[in-house]
Amino acid sequence: MPDLETDSSRLTFKLVYYGPALSGKTTNLVSLHDCLSPEMKGEVMTLDTQNDRTLYFDLFPLGFRAPTGILIKFRLFTVPGQVRHDSTRKAVLSRADGVVFVADSLRTQETNNAESFQNLSENAGRVGLDFDDLPLVVQFNKRDLPNILTEAEIVDRWQGAPWPLQFASALNKQGVVETFADLLGEVYTRFDPEMEFQTLLGLSKSAFVAGATGSQEVSP
Numbered sequence: 735m736p737d738l739e740t741d742s743s744r745l746t747f748k749l750v751y752y753g754p755a756l757s758g759k760t761t762n763l764v765s766l767h768d769c770l771s772p773e774m775k776g777e778v779m780t781l782d783t784q785n786d787r788t789l790y791f792d793l794f795p796l797g798f799r800a801p802t803g804i805l806i807k808f809r810l811f812t813v814p815g816q817v818r819h820d821s822t823r824k825a826v827l828s829r830a831d832g833v834v835f836v837a838d839s840l841r842t843q844e845t846n847n848a849e850s851f852q853n854l855s856e857n858a859g860r861v862g863l864d865f866d867d868l869p870l871v872v873q874f875n876k877r878d879l880p881n882i883l884t885e886a887e888i889v890d891r892w893q894g895a896p897w898p899l900q901f902a903s904a905l906n907k908q909g910v911v912e913t914f915a916d917l918l919g920e921v922y923t924r925f926d927p928e929m930e931f932q933t934l935l936g937l938s939k940s941a942f943v944a945g946a947t948g949s950q951e952v953s954p
């Protein structure tokens with residue numbers, strides 16, 4: 735549940751980028767930082783190992799002020815993909831309001847993708863999140879590389895899944911904003927019945943997405 739601080743008129747959302755090691759979670763955040771232009775944008779804070787793999791987490795804060803005066807803040811995190819860092823993944827995933835699962839498009843990574851997605855499902859339950867009710871977007875990254883699964887293959891394998899599916903090349907800043915916008919839409923839809931965003935914030939779903947991305951609002 736988003737954190738609403740009535741005393742300070744602030745609403746904070748925690749969004750997590752999850753996936754196997756080296757799938758491009760950190761690259762997504764760095765590319766987003768370059769592409770987005772919301773009212774407020776902090777720096778990306780990263781902590782990498784010598785092998786350029788996330789050791790703990792990355793953090794990218796951004797926000798904007800709603801027409802009702804409430805400050806809407808988003809805190810974007812990544813999790814380490816290596817198996818040995820499972821306890822850290824659970825800690826970062828805890829209290830998440832939405833998740834992007836960043837899959838690796840390489841054919842050689844199908845098993846790692848499946849194991850990581852299963853790990854996401856299991857860890858969600860362990861930290862008290864209802865996985866079936868969790869706002870989630872699946873992104874297949876690294877579309878710029880050779881020897882990748884075709885879009886048709888991916889769509890066929892994920893046919894019937896309830897989550898939005900995006901294709902991206904985070905290194906080239908392709909698909910990252912679309913993935914984030916999809917997640918924002920899922921988050922709005924999930925929490926609007928409880929929090930009544932139109933009344934609380936004075937924002938439609940499209941205006942909510944536009945405010946967070948800094949883009950021009952489109953019709954709902």
